[in-house]
Amino acid sequence: MDDIILLGLNHKTAPVELRECLAFSDEETDSLLRSFSEHPIIKESILISTCNRVEILLTTSDSDAALGTAERFISEYKRIPISRFRENLYIHKGDAAIRHIFRVAASLDSMVVGEPQILGQIKDAYRIATQKRTSGVILNRLLHKTFFVAKRVRSETGIGDHAVSISYAAIELGRKIFGSLEGMRVLLIGAGEMAELAVEHLIRHRAGEIYVANRTFERGMELARRFQGTAIRFDEIGGMLQEADIIISSTGASGYVVQRNEVKAVMRGRKHRPLFFIDIAVPRDIDPRINRMDNAYVYDIDDLKGVIDENIEDRNREAIKAERIIDAAVVSFRKWYRSLDVVPTIKALREKMAAIARSEMEKTLAGLHLSEGDAGAIHRMTDALINKMMHDPTIFLKNNGCQRDKAFYVDITRKLFNLDSAEPNSTDPGEFQHRPEEEL
């Protein structure tokens, strides 16, 4: 039976400089897969390449040779000596390879545990492999199982719950205050990557009007145009507090940009509708005492970081549950994988019986001089005999008769009927001893 092997590197084993050098574009992926498919010992192949990882999944009859070939191909395609990346490679065989691909797809192996993109990237990689027809019976089944497991992990554990980025944590908080963010008016004070990202998230959640206040009015206009909002002057902020619901502040000012008194003054006018301040600036822009007022909420950068740390801890706790789901999936996939052995065994057994019947028939019919019709009847009878005799052993091997360890019974069958001497690829005699123990 062919082995499943996986070799690759990721953000944990290789620095970004090396990952950059080894990233495969779509065209490179195509031609590498073609090279694999033309290689005699590699049966099936899939290549996953993202900014954080390169993974190559193969099935092969000779894993050591296949590994050497894969390394050589990478080196040739990316024009980089093997010695430069060999130490960063991890190699998994059999169950370990299956577990690895399950963990990667379920985002347990990601830089940010639980991030959802990786599953899509694996699906893309698989689609390319199916188009190139480099994925066969085993990898098709493995990848379908992988998608199933990843989906299950996502729906049955909280691994993807709760934000782990500053801007998204702010959105989540906003939803806990306002319920829906639809129609909420946003005031952006200052500029900055994180603040702008938060505004973009808000727009995606269908926030209402966007106002932008900046020390330099031109810069404010520019940002306002980008968000299809309105630019206001810096000294208009106080009045705007009456309108806005969410205020994101990120200026370089040394003092507070929004004072407690200003908020106090507008609260009655806005009928105590809640105000949510997101203060990303250091030093802070929003007077922290505002948080003690009713219906006003202030989160500064440290508060948001605290939220994220908590959420990351949550995800890590959920990851333990996910590992359990994956353990079960590995066992069930292995069972299917081993059952692949049964089919050739049954086939060999049937062929052996047919061969014996054929030679005995020839001997017998040679001395009998029967009519063609009679000879045909005897042929049909022997075929029926073989079918009937093969029926129960076939059912036993294929089905639940040997639930505990299929490989064990397959091995016995092969020995009882001496099937392996007839075949060129005889199984390793050592396998008989250690295989059953693995299953226990």
Added chain:
Amino acid sequence: MTAFFSMAAILFYLLSTAGYVSYLFLQKNRLHQAGCALLGAGFLCNLLSIIYEFVATGRFPVQNLQETLSVAACTLAGLFLVFQYRYRLRVLGVFAAPLAALTLSVSVQLPRGPSQIEIVFNNFWIIFHVVVIFIGNAAFALACGAGILYLVQESAIKGKNHGFFFHRLPSLNILDTVGYASIVVGFTMFTLGLITGFLYAKLVWGRFWNWDPKEVWSGVMWLFYAALLHERLASGWRGRKAAIMSIIGFGVLLFTFLGVNFFLSGHHGAFTRW
């Protein structure tokens, strides 16, 4: 038969409580669905026990504390189901289901003394009076529950410690909305109840207002909730203040409902006597 239905209702309420509490911890949809269905079953049993009593004795069963508490539990469960359907505020079941269970449990502990009241109790106005007052009270109880949840969630957000409740409770906005809606329903029903009470008093005693302690305290309660609603509509009193007021208001309600009968005396006394 009444006792049987009451016991079944208590059992369902307790199971529903278990469902909602485990929903709070495990966040599985099936659990809150179970909680909701069980509460519905409890409500039906509770209702059957009241109807059975009504048919058996030929009078609306609000003659003593045992019967009034049973009606209170029933209206609370029923109103919560309506609110749950309207606002999908599942987590409030953690408050409503055990409260219904507790109320009905206290009810069945009490002796079922014979009616001591001579007044005809099948008058339409008196039944209407009692039913709307109880619906109002149940709504005020839900407002109190929503207020408690609001305060818990607010302190999680303000305190920046996103522990157990932050992820499990809904947004402040929905908690506030449900609290407000409960007060509006409660106040409307309570006002209707007071008016019919006045009409009945006029019919029986010839006067609208008798300075009975229950009447006085009901008046206090009405003014309290009226002030709460007025502030909300006029100056947008919402959030924390409204939540605290709903909780205090429920305290006043409990005193009006029970305390007045224990500590003071008046013509409502018999309804809560045991």
